[in-house]
Amino acid sequence: MFTGLLVFVIGITFFIGSYYIPLLENQALQSSLVLTVVIIPAAILGAIFYYRKSNPTYCLLLGLILFLIAGILDTLITVPVFIIQESGNHFDFFINLWFWSIGLKYVLSVWIYSILRPKQTISM
Template identity: 40%
Template sequence: MISKTLFSIVCAILVWILCVSFYLLSFYVPFLENQELQSNIVLALAIIPSACLGAYLFYKNSYMKPSTLALTFIIVATVLDVLITVPVFVIPNGGSYSEFFRDPMFYTIVVEFYFIVLYYGNHLTKKLEA
């Protein structure tokens, strides 16, 4: 059986892949003039079902405190942003690590991500206890 820590990391990677996919796809369906704002809006919306799916898959097979799972998801996503998102997608388009991590939207999405996983995790664990 896979350890719960490793399984939480796998679920976090799935959530990150979904979110990055939605973010990148948003550039191909323009509906706002400001593409960066559009992609951030799409990401902020896409993170809701993606985080819920990741939490659901995790709690279906394992248990961890929702706050710990939320932090695990955030840490994994941040590490993947450092290793993949910034060098592959941001830097080739003229951005930088400092620009990416100084963006207030990054921290807004991190907070949103944490609270979605925390809330949905608490909801799922209450169902498991009942």
């Protein structure tokens, strides 16, 4: 799904990009904080694109599906390419509370946008 890929690319770009602008001593914490902030507008942008192109999906289900896509892409790309090189592994990545906190913000952002978004009306 293009929407899930779009949000993933935005998120991973900011997550990895934050390592190149060191503001905190703990750069892993810094990248998680950056992603925590960026995921909200990225998720909303993804929901906007989804609703422009597709039939409405139950809003919470859409958020969960998009988060599942991000999790699959994290499994296939993020962890092998970026995390394992820094002595991490899949298990530590997926039990990290930051992952689940960001995921919750992702799902809630899509859900809230889906509820509050302007509804399309059919005019005759």
